[in-house]
Amino acid sequence: MYTQIVIVGAGPAGLSLARALSSSGARIILVDTQQLTALSDPSFDGREIALTHQSISDLEQLGVWDRIDAKEVFTLREAQIYDGKSPYALRYGPGEIDGQLGCMVSNCTIRKAAYEAVKDLENVEVLAGAKVVSLEVGKRSVRITLSDGKDISAALLIGADSRFSFVRDQLGIGAEMNRLGKAMLVGRVKIGSWHDDIATEWFDHGQTLALLPLGDGVASAVLTLPESEAATLQKLKAEALGQELQRRYRGRFGTMTPLSPLHSYPLTTTYSKRFVAHRAALIGDAAVGMHPVTAHGFNLGLASVRHLSEEILPILERGGDPANPAALARYERRHRRESRPIYLATNSIVGLYTDDRPPARIARRVSLRLAQLLPARKAVQRMLMKPARERTRLRRSVISSKLRLGR
Numbered sequence: 001m002y003t004q005i006v007i008v009g010a011g012p013a014g015l016s017l018a019r020a021l022s023s024s025g026a027r028i029i030l031v032d033t034q035q036l037t038a039l040s041d042p043s044f045d046g047r048e049i050a051l052t053h054q055s056i057s058d059l060e061q062l063g064v065w066d067r068i069d070a071k072e073v074f075t076l077r078e079a080q081i082y083d084g085k086s087p088y089a090l091r092y093g094p095g096e097i098d099g100q101l102g103c104m105v106s107n108c109t110i111r112k113a114a115y116e117a118v119k120d121l122e123n124v125e126v127l128a129g130a131k132v133v134s135l136e137v138g139k140r141s142v143r144i145t146l147s148d149g150k151d152i153s154a155a156l157l158i159g160a161d162s163r164f165s166f167v168r169d170q171l172g173i174g175a176e177m178n179r180l181g182k183a184m185l186v187g188r189v190k191i192g193s194w195h196d197d198i199a200t201e202w203f204d205h206g207q208t209l210a211l212l213p214l215g216d217g218v219a220s221a222v223l224t225l226p227e228s229e230a231a232t233l234q235k236l237k238a239e240a241l242g243q244e245l246q247r248r249y250r251g252r253f254g255t256m257t258p259l260s261p262l263h264s265y266p267l268t269t270t271y272s273k274r275f276v277a278h279r280a281a282l283i284g285d286a287a288v289g290m291h292p293v294t295a296h297g298f299n300l301g302l303a304s305v306r307h308l309s310e311e312i313l314p315i316l317e318r319g320g321d322p323a324n325p326a327a328l329a330r331y332e333r334r335h336r337r338e339s340r341p342i343y344l345a346t347n348s349i350v351g352l353y354t355d356d357r358p359p360a361r362i363a364r365r366v367s368l369r370l371a372q373l374l375p376a377r378k379a380v381q382r383m384l385m386k387p388a389r390e391r392t393r394l395r396r397s398v399i400s401s402k403l404r405l406g407r
């Protein structure tokens with residue numbers, strides 16, 4: 001089978017890229033190991049995604065936002081970070097737009113909407129239940145082989161297959177990889193007091209806790225713990241879990257009643273040494289696998305979609321080769337420029353706030369009081385507040401896609 005573009009991974013990043021490039025009329029195949037039912041109607045996975053204004057704008061341009069029910073979108077007015085019992089907080093936002101920092105939407109809701117945005121496109125095909133087991137890069141095309149023995153050749157291969165990207169490995173691209181030995185537990189809870197639409201995070205001794213606002217009386221509890229402790233917590237029955245959460249959150253939110261089981265994510269951060277190779281590019285988590293603490297993984301995934309599609313859409317529209325090396329090199333430079341500071345800033349925040357040795361504790365206290373001057377805090381704030389200045393080109397391409405596809 002031949003196609004112009006093959007995207008490995010129909011997660012939110014792969015689906016968004018397929019939608020962005022579809023306006024060119026190019027033939028695109030998405031390949032994912034998950035079955036069609038899991039792609040079309042993903043089950044709740046505990047992840048509540050904090051979206052920036054830029055990401056909301058990108059999702060609007062991609063025709064994904066319209067497919068999300070307004071009842072599934074929750075206000076995020078401000079974020080506050082605390083160190084242990086200290087009353088001082090590092091504050092982000094509220095932003096200039098609507099007085100909000102952004103909003104919260106479940107990962108499964110975003111995935112479902114992104115799938116719906118591509119499923120009826122004539123030039124996009126989704127091959128579900130298909131695992132890529134090998135790939136071969138030639139001068140004029142890349143060939144991937146699926147577990148059922150099928151071959152697909154393409155002018156351009158996209159790796160959107162998670163932070164543990166098989167495509168990245170097969171292309172011989174290395175990655176900085178930090179296995180943190182901790183797991184993040186996430187689940188919905190009913191709370192006894194109002195969260196004021198503020199996301200709150202506490203770096204406590206041996207644990208990091210966060211509470212993300214999900215409308216009236218509901219929130220997402222987020223706990224980062226050593227993996228063995230996380231496994232023990234996951235086994236608790238609902239009532240015992242509620243009591244344990246209340247104890248760990250020191251009763252700040254009154255009674256806590258679990259509304260879902262806790263989902264566990266072992267924490268590994270990754271940053272690919274290269275984002276492109278001959279006839280290939282990496283996007284989403286395959287390029288940059290962020291620590292979730294600053295909530296930027298998917299926001300950067302959408303940035304990778306924006307940067308790559310702006311480079312190769314004009315080429316596809318002219319009938320050119322989408323694997324144009326100069327365009328891919330520009331994509332790499334742009335995405336590295338945007339993602340590297342935020343990746344390093346996030347890692348420095350995690351390092352500073354989870355180090356319980358006395359010098360780090362003193363540095364934390366000082367940094368909280370000088371919060372407005374911290375370079376790491378500024379890099380994160382800049383990303384959150386970044387005006388959606390790059391909307392115009394993407395909007396233009398999606399409008400032309402809608403015209404062409406009559407949607």
Ligand SMILES: Cc1cc2nc3c(=O)[nH]c(=O)nc-3n(C[C@H](O)[C@H](O)[C@H](O)COP(=O)(O)OP(=O)(O)OC[C@H]3O[C@@H](n4cnc5c(N)ncnc54)[C@H](O)[C@@H]3O)c2cc1C
Nearest residue numbers: 009011012013032033050132161162284285295297298299
């Ligand atoms: C607890 C938690 C909280 C988070 N909170 C936020 C937040 O608030 N804000 C934010 O922006 N981000 C957040 N993130 C990050 C966000 O969830 C990810 O960045 C995003 O889901 C990555 O999307 P992706 O499409 O790149 O990869 P994935 O969602 O990992 O999708 C990859 C796809 O590739 C497929 N695949 C893998 N290997 C193969 C193969 N060999 N062949 C075929 N298919 C394959 C998989 O089945 C999968 O469907 C959070 C993450 C976690 C864990």
